[in-house]
Amino acid sequence: MWATAAALTAMLSLVVVLLYVVLVNGLHVFWPAYVAEVTRVDGEALLGEITRRATNPDTDEVSFQLKTGNRELDPQRQDFRWVKEKDIRSISYPTGIYVLERVENGNYYGRLERVEGPHVPAAGDRSGDEALSSGVTAVQQKAAEYLGPIARNLAALSHQLQETREAIATLQYRKTRLPGDQHQRLDEQLAEAESRATQLKKQSDYWVALQQKRLAEFRTDVAVFKDASGKSTPIEMLDIVRIYQPNDMGLLAKLGHYVKKIGELLWDNPRESNTEGGLFPAIFGTVMLIFLMAITCFPLGVLAGIYLGEYAKDRHLVRLVRIAVNNLAGIPSIVYGIFGLGFFVYGIGGLIDQWIFPERVAVGSPTFGTGGILWASLTLGLLTVPVVIVSTEEALRAIPRGIREGSLALGATKYQTLLHVLVPMASPGMMTGFILAMARAAGEVAPLMITGVVKLAPQLPLDGDFPYFHLDRKFMHLGFHIYDVGFQSPNVEASKPMVYVTTLLLLLIVLLMTSTAIWLRNRMRKRCQLRTL
Amino acid sequence: MSIALENEQKLSAATPSEGHTAAHAAASPVVQTRDLRLYYGQSEALKGVTMDFHSNQVTALIGPSGCGKSTLLRCLNRMNDLIDEVLVTGSILLDGEEVNDKTLDVIELRRRVGMVFQRAVPFPKSIYENVAYGLRIAGVRDRKVVDEAVEQSLRRSALWDEVKDRLHESALGLSGGQHQRLCIARAIAVDPEIVLMDEPCSALDPRSTTRIEDLIGELRRQYTIIIVTHNMQQAARVSDYTAFLYEGELIEVGATKQVFTKPERKETEDYITGRFG
Numbered sequence: 001m002w003a004t005a006a007a008l009t010a011m012l013s014l015v016v017v018l019l020y021v022v023l024v025n026g027l028h029v030f031w032p033a034y035v036a037e038v039t040r041v042d043g044e045a046l047l048g049e050i051t052r053r054a055t056n057p058d059t060d061e062v063s064f065q066l067k068t069g070n071r072e073l074d075p076q077r078q079d080f081r082w083v084k085e086k087d088i089r090s091i092s093y094p095t096g097i098y099v100l101e102r103v104e105n106g107n108y109y110g111r112l113e114r115v116e117g118p119h120v121p122a123a124g125d126r127s128g129d130e131a132l133s134s135g136v137t138a139v140q141q142k143a144a145e146y147l148g149p150i151a152r153n154l155a156a157l158s159h160q161l162q163e164t165r166e167a168i169a170t171l172q173y174r175k176t177r178l179p180g181d182q183h184q185r186l187d188e189q190l191a192e193a194e195s196r197a198t199q200l201k202k203q204s205d206y207w208v209a210l211q212q213k214r215l216a217e218f219r220t221d222v223a224v225f226k227d228a229s230g231k232s233t234p235i236e237m238l239d240i241v242r243i244y245q246p247n248d249m250g251l252l253a254k255l256g257h258y259v260k261k262i263g264e265l266l267w268d269n270p271r272e273s274n275t276e277g278g279l280f281p282a283i284f285g286t287v288m289l290i291f292l293m294a295i296t297c298f299p300l301g302v303l304a305g306i307y308l309g310e311y312a313k314d315r316h317l318v319r320l321v322r323i324a325v326n327n328l329a330g331i332p333s334i335v336y337g338i339f340g341l342g343f344f345v346y347g348i349g350g351l352i353d354q355w356i357f358p359e360r361v362a363v364g365s366p367t368f369g370t371g372g373i374l375w376a377s378l379t380l381g382l383l384t385v386p387v388v389i390v391s392t393e394e395a396l397r398a399i400p401r402g403i404r405e406g407s408l409a410l411g412a413t414k415y416q417t418l419l420h421v422l423v424p425m426a427s428p429g430m431m432t433g434f435i436l437a438m439a440r441a442a443g444e445v446a447p448l449m450i451t452g453v454v455k456l457a458p459q460l461p462l463d464g465d466f467p468y469f470h471l472d473r474k475f476m477h478l479g480f481h482i483y484d485v486g487f488q489s490p491n492v493e494a495s496k497p498m499v500y501v502t503t504l505l506l507l508l509i510v511l512l513m514t515s516t517a518i519w520l521r522n523r524m525r526k527r528c529q530l531r532t533l
Numbered sequence: 534m535s536i537a538l539e540n541e542q543k544l545s546a547a548t549p550s551e552g553h554t555a556a557h558a559a560a561s562p563v564v565q566t567r568d569l570r571l572y573y574g575q576s577e578a579l580k581g582v583t584m585d586f587h588s589n590q591v592t593a594l595i596g597p598s599g600c601g602k603s604t605l606l607r608c609l610n611r612m613n614d615l616i617d618e619v620l621v622t623g624s625i626l627l628d629g630e631e632v633n634d635k636t637l638d639v640i641e642l643r644r645r646v647g648m649v650f651q652r653a654v655p656f657p658k659s660i661y662e663n664v665a666y667g668l669r670i671a672g673v674r675d676r677k678v679v680d681e682a683v684e685q686s687l688r689r690s691a692l693w694d695e696v697k698d699r700l701h702e703s704a705l706g707l708s709g710g711q712h713q714r715l716c717i718a719r720a721i722a723v724d725p726e727i728v729l730m731d732e733p734c735s736a737l738d739p740r741s742t743t744r745i746e747d748l749i750g751e752l753r754r755q756y757t758i759i760i761v762t763h764n765m766q767q768a769a770r771v772s773d774y775t776a777f778l779y780e781g782e783l784i785e786v787g788a789t790k791q792v793f794t795k796p797e798r799k800e801t802e803d804y805i806t807g808r809f810g
Contacts, residue, residue: 313617400652400654402650402651402652402653402654403654403656404615405612405615405648405650406650406654406655406656406716406719407656407666408612408615408643409610409612409643409647409648409650409720410643410644410647410666410667410670410719410720410723411640411641411643411644411667411670411671411723412640412666412667412670413640413670416670420656420666420669420670421656421657424657425657
């Protein structure tokens with residue numbers, strides 16, 4: 001008895017520890033930490049957030065890890081510094097310290113000196129703080145005004161250029177396939193397309209040059225900051241994402257900051273090789289992947305389960321199939337990934353490409369013959385369908401014989417009995433299988449890595465461009481994001497918070513989806529529940 | 534023609550004086566079994582049963598557990614088809630039509646021969662939908678017809694007054710006795726000719742049992758009823774004819790009064806008086 005209790009306790013405490021670590025580390029990431037000014041015995045001053053405290057087990061020396069930011073100023077481009085306790089003369093938390101979140105190079109910690117530049121409104125009698133915030137707003141607004149249309153033009157041009165290049169590829173492909181007497185017309189078309197491409201290129205070059213010129217102008221709008229050592233650094237205002245002064249913020253201001261950061265996390269694109277910014281494309285990819293998986297695997301699994309449970313006559317065959325189905329659940333997921341790559345991507349995707357886009361295959365840019373969200377979701381569906389099959393069969397088997405016979409004795413056919421009585425009654429059980437399948441699918445990363453997940457997807461698989469669903473596109477995924485940011489990123493310390501946050505978010509999404517499904521199931525169950533006599 | 538109307542005609546056709554005494558009158562046989570044999574794989578569960586079931590009479594099948602009475606009952610609407618490895622030989626004639634004919638429409642047969650089971654399990658639907666189920670799957674769409682048939686059936690199964698205010702609530706909220714009456718209502722809603730009852734009271738308390746027995750007495754005016762029961766007193770109370778089966782063989786069949794008072798065979802007497810079984 002005690003062994004079973006101990007085993008359960010061990011299990012539970014492991015789960016609790018895991019949740020605790022994820023929650024504690026994930027939740028405090030966005031809380032604005034105080035910035036400490038650390039003065040060393042040798043006179044060097046450092047500004048930064050104290051992120052960790054460690055004791056050397058041999059010497060009992062205590063050291064602090066400081067997030068000092070200012071990466072571009074450090075000779076080794078380090079964000080983090082370790083300082084031994086005995087080297088520290090004093091630690092203070094002075095007011096007036098700025099933390100800047102930047103598009104590049106991570107955070108900057110320092111004190112404001114002045115703002116300057118052609119687009120910065122005259123300071124007048126405003127204080128430094130106000131000048132900075134109004135300056136940044138004004139510069140970024142103006143930049144959007146000037147640069148926005150240029151960027152849109154460029155995007156349109158590059159889209160056209162892409163299309164023209166594809167057209168050229170198609171024409172060239174056709175030329176190889178058609179007899180020589182038809183070449184002349186193709187050659188004319190080719191020449192036309194090529195001249196168009198050159199023209200587009202020229203236009204695009206013009207806009208790029210203009211963009212560069214404008215950007216160079218905006219780059220002279222800077223805020224000059226002074227770091228701990230007193231060194232002044234001009235920081236381009238376009239580069240600034242967010243400014244805050246944690247040592248001067250009250251609780252409310254901090255809360256506001258926290259909420260804003262979470263908003264950014266949920267709705268923005270990632271920055272700085274995914275270690276900063278938002279996770280929107282990854283969240284979107286994850287949820288869409290699971291939905292696609294659900295609509296492919298659930299009907300398939302339910303139908304297969306119904307056949308196995310109700311129609312299959314041969315007992316030995318059914319047993320064999322059942323064993324196979326159960327064993328399918330035990331195959332390592334990477335094997336499914338490889339199968340998905342071979343069967344869906346290269347097999348079916350390759351075939352589709354050959355039928356529909358032979359010219360793209362010829363130039364080596366396959367559409368469906370490369371990883372994409374469709375193939376990834378089908379692979380996941382394959383991986384989770386056994387769970388649905390087994391639970392459907394079990395649910396059907398659990399229905400009392402009286403129900404089945406009662407319906408048949410009233411002159412119902414087998415199909416009517418299934419449709420009107422058995423399937424509604426088994427639906428909660430099917431939902432259970434579906435929930436298990438969904439939870440499993442949400443946590444899988446390995447099979448996705450070779451069937452279409454990417455570190456950074458330029459476009460979402462669902463957008464406003466016809467035909468809206470772009471199931472051939474590659475996508476981002478929270479699980480892969482954890483792996484990528486945590487283990488493939490060059491800056492381990494800087495990416496750690498993002499790993500925790502992503503993990504927490506993935507857990508929350510899985511929790512949300514499964515609890516929605518459970519709620520649905522309970523509602524169904526209430527309707528179909530059998531009370532024992 | 535609507536089902537309700539048909540029922541009305543049947544009602545008027547059945548004379549109210551037809552009670553238990555009518556058992557002795559020569560009623561026409563509706564169902565005739567001739568040398569009916571049934572095998573479960575190797576073992577023979579029915580060993581050549583030949584008997585008649587009479588129209589608008591209650592026939593009770595009695596006998597010890599495993600004697601084949603339920604099996605016989607389930608032969609009459611081919612419910613044994615659902616069990617694998619069952620082989621039936623011999624003949625069952627329903628109004629002269631061969632039931633065991635493989636080309637017979639089983640669906641149609643089951644509509645004519647309804648069945649009530651030992652454990653009443655309503656469908657997880659509303660009371661109304663439970664009763665209307667048979668009509669719906671038969672393709673009856675007319676709301677008025679369904680409404681009427683549901684009310685008729687519930688009235689006949691003596692459930693109407695208890696459930697008329699909550700027809701659209703789940704049938705699962707009813708009590709065990711009500712479940713059984715609901716299943717009877719469900720079976721008679723499609724207006725069968727014969728109602729088979731497989732130990733309909735064995736899971737019920739005495740009060741519910743009395744209600745079901747009274748109900749059977751009412752229903753025999755319109756339907757031919759064949760009931761399997763373990764309870765001697767029940768067989769004596771509700772049936773006109775009694776058949777005693779033992780180890781797959783029909784030992785004796787006759788008017789209930791005669792079987793219970795002057796059995797012809799010694800096995801019957803032993804069983805009825807409780808010497809075995």
